[in-house]
Amino acid sequence: MAQTREPIPGGPAARPRRRIGLFLPYILLAAIVVAWTAAWFFIRGKAESEMDGWLAREAQAGRQWTCADRSITGFPFRLELRCASLRFARSDSAFTLGPITVVVQVYDPRHAVLEATGPFHVEQGDLTGDVTWTALEASFHAASNGFSRASVVVDGPKGRVLGADPGPIDFAAQHLELHARPTPGRFESEGAVDVSLRLAKAAVPRLDALSGDTAPADIDLDTTLEQATVLRTGTVARELETWRRAEGHLDVTRLSVAKGERRLQAKGIVGLDDAHRPEGRFDIRAAGLEALVGQVMGQRFGADKGALIGNIVGQFLGGLRKREGNAGEAQAAEDAGPNGLKPLPTLRLTDGRLMLGPFAVPNVVLPALY
Secondary structure, three states: OOOOOOOOOOOOOOOOOOOHHHHHHHHHHHHHHHHHHHHHHHHHHHHHHHHHHHHHHHHHOOOEEEEEOOEEEOOOOEEEEEEOEEEEEOOOEEEEEOOEEEEEEOOEEEEEEEEEOOOEEEEEOOEEEEEEOOEEEEEEEEEOOEEEEEEEEEEOOEEEEEOOOOOOEEEEOOEEEEEEEEOOOOHHHHOOEEEEEEEEEEEOHHHHHHHOOOOOEEEEEEEEEOOHHHOOOOOHHHHHHHHHHOOOOEEEEEEEEEEOOEEEEEEEEEEEOOOOOEEEEEEEEEEOHHHHHHHHHHHHHOHHHHHHHHHHHHHHHHHHHHHHOOOOHHHHHHHHOHHHOEEOOOEEEEOOEEEEOOEEEEEEEOOOOO
């Protein structure tokens, strides 16, 4: 009968368990970190290469971009492009902006966010402009067909334009928002882009002197820019002519201006004629027109005569608008409009003139834009 051997005292020790399983998560984590680091530096190098190529192509087209002290940081989850200043120059214009920061998340490369502290300086022919602000942020969402949304939000913009006749133009606002998106159903076929502008507490002292009202203005604009896809970064004259030849128009679906007691709402369409002047037509409703006309006429004929003329003109234009439509109680109710806004005769831009109904607005000439 077999006997079981007892282990010999002092014999070889039993083998310890393998402990590699305890370190496997750390090994995998280290491998992921190394791979992610390599991937981030590869993406950064790719971004720098693409940027250099784009700058070279722009330079060949006569457009010079300069990003001073350029750097790309943001490891590990994003790319941050920083410029101490950004300069653009071409034959007809130039601007400087800076410093700026552009941020793109590695996991969402189609969404870019830009922040700029300014100031902004621009030169266009004999005109120069300088703008500052307290905060500026812009965002861009790329898509397969170009973009899906672009936005700019600015707090406290203010600036001055020099070179205008008869003198400098100062302007300021409390808040500005500008948004753009491809027009659903019209972007592919017509290159149409919806644009929305909101301007709060805007002030232009030169216009205050004309209107006689120093209250800031709130401006809302909703419009569709047709044939926007033909526009590039060429000279202003070249791009506007390309847009005109493509039969581009600005379809204003809503323009609202409120300045003190005076309010205006308009909708219409505007383009460029063969002489490169604005042409189009607008349907307008307004309140406080009599005071505005009185102020303008008062500067020429005196305050008392100006107020009388303003009252007569306001009543005349209201009656003229009624005759343009259908008479009757229904029309009168419609003429009252919301918030007391009264319809005015159609405003037309034609042959370099501004026509209100059948009458040309005196001393107003629409110049060629290029």
